[in-house]
Amino acid sequence: MTTHPVTETEATQASPGTAHPTRPRGRGKNVRWSIALLCFGGLAVNYLDRSTLSVALPTMSKDLHIGPETQGFILSAFFLTYALCQLPAGALLDRFGVKRVFAIGAIWWSVATVGMGLVRGVGTLVGARLLLGAGEAAGYPAPAKAVSRWFPRHERTLANSVWDNGARVGTAIALPLVTLLVSAFHWRVAFISCGLLGFLWIIGWWRLYHEPADHPKVTGEERAYIEAGGARVEETPAESAAAAQVRWRDLFRYRTVWGMMLGFFCLNYVVYFFITWFPSYLVDERGFDLLKLGFFGTVPGLVAIAGSLLGGFTADRLLRKGWSTTKVRKTCLVSGTLCSSVIALAVVVPTAAGALALLSLSYASLTFATASVASLPADVAPTAGHVASLAGIQNFASNVAGALGPIVTGYLLASSGGSYLVPLLVSGALSIVGALTYAFVIKSVEPLQAR
Known part of the structure; x- marks a missing residue:
């Protein structure tokens, strides 16, 4: 192998104690x-x-x-x-x-x-x-x-x-x-x-x-x-030579790539509940009228924006403190996807306010993790010429979930007489599967080695 x-990039990514260069300050330097x-x-x-x-x-x-x-x-x-x-x-x-x-x-x-x-x-x-x-x-x-x-x-x-x-x-x-x-x-x-x-x-x-x-x-x-x-x-000439050793189809031979695909599949399955069925849940299960839907329905989305920025800030702060890339990514990915499983509890809390709070926490936890998901292709690409390829492969898997999720939720609603209990339990379970995937299927977050 x-x-x-x-080697310089790899060492920078893998060494917990690596000192980061001084950030340039002043107008025109950002x-x-x-x-x-x-x-x-x-x-x-x-x-x-x-x-x-x-x-x-x-x-x-x-x-x-x-x-x-x-x-x-x-x-x-x-x-x-x-x-x-x-x-x-x-x-x-x-x-x-x-x-x-x-x-x-x-x-x-x-x-x-x-x-x-x-x-x-x-x-x-x-x-x-x-x-x-x-x-x-x-x-x-x-x-x-x-x-x-x-x-x-x-x-x-x-x-x-x-x-x-x-x-x-x-x-x-x-x-x-x-x-x-x-x-x-x-x-x-x-x-x-x-x-x-x-x-x-x-x-x-x-x-x-x-x-x-x-x-x-x-x-x-x-x-x-x-x-x-x-x-x-x-890419340098040496990187170009290495890129020839890892063709596009060879990326599917890596355990890390399959972990990225499965993890993002689970995460995006839950995200698409908020994009597709969330308004119907508020109306059908919690009795919201159009006025309440228009006002309170925006809350999870706004909280999700804050969750994404917090996820990005937290990960970068930990990297600057000397944490390894593997430790930072796993911490953010596992904690975010695991915390998003509280979506399953929304169906058992008695009040609409409590359900909305849990759903907002779930959505924000997903976006907290998504900030690190988007960074994985650059973290593990064997060369600079593989970053977008890995991003496309990862997003392909996530959008298979985007296509299947709304259909599965609709089927579960129809088979259960309109109850959201099973659909939200499935979403919560997939959040846990996603957390386990990021924890155990992806062993380390570092540039893939050419075989």
Whole structure:
């Protein structure tokens, strides 16, 4: 077994006592955080565009004569191409670079969003939805790779939590924005407007994103700080030779990769309960009316944003204190997923307030762990040219759970007469399975060795 040649990076990641380089201070020496915010904007638009249909569907279904059974198929069609295209999207990002591939993906999904505003029937709507999923597949592995190149190891988790919160912000603003556009104009205007918003972000991305070595505003001091801190920068000739030893398909031979996939599958299964069935739970199980739903239904999402930032801050703080990468990741991943299992207790507490508190804690615990999940590809990639590939593989597994979770929950509700007891018990059990996976299936968090 031959180890890859990035000995400095590997030593930085594996040695608990390694001293971190001094952070540059002063104006103009934190360009890397503008990159994280740029990725945040991209993911916010990504989730806004995918959520537009959910908000506009009740109105457009009347115009296009779409029945309830067909609506479910249209909504789920997105996940078919989105999950499958995670795999090639990651490989393309590693091969052709973040700037180009993320821009092409954004153009693709923006065109598909505008196209949904022009459809005349179910067939073209399903086609546009499938195209949307394929284009949006770059939305997760691209920021993960960008952060791996721009941030030292001990700042990477917080940076990942910044862009990952774009998903929650984009989903949150979709409801009021799309509702306003549909009510004031037409559902077609809502799709076209949201699609055009994507093109505005693309212009900003193309003008503002550069690699650390090429950015016109980054100082030599900041660049040195990024590289000395273990950022996964451009491959050296030696790394390129090592990359040839670990082909894309070879990544599936590693126990760590399967642990990443299974762990994120379990975590995202529970996350999708909040994205899909959570409003129905509040209405059906806790008797919320629309007013209460609109006000209290936003609480878990807001708490989840704080949980994500806390997860990023905590992990980076522990790394700076000298904890090993393995100890930090396992601490955050296991504690976050294990704590999220309190979702199972929401069905037994007597009050709606108590249930809402438990659900908020569960969602925040999930996002606390997600900050470290997004950092795993950069932590374990054998070379810098494998980061996005691993991110795509990991996110593929998570979106299989995203597609299956709502279906399984619906089936369990139907078979139990509408009771949420079993669905939430299953979610809680999967949280525990996820914690056990991160604890025992992944042995150590370090760069994979070429075989």
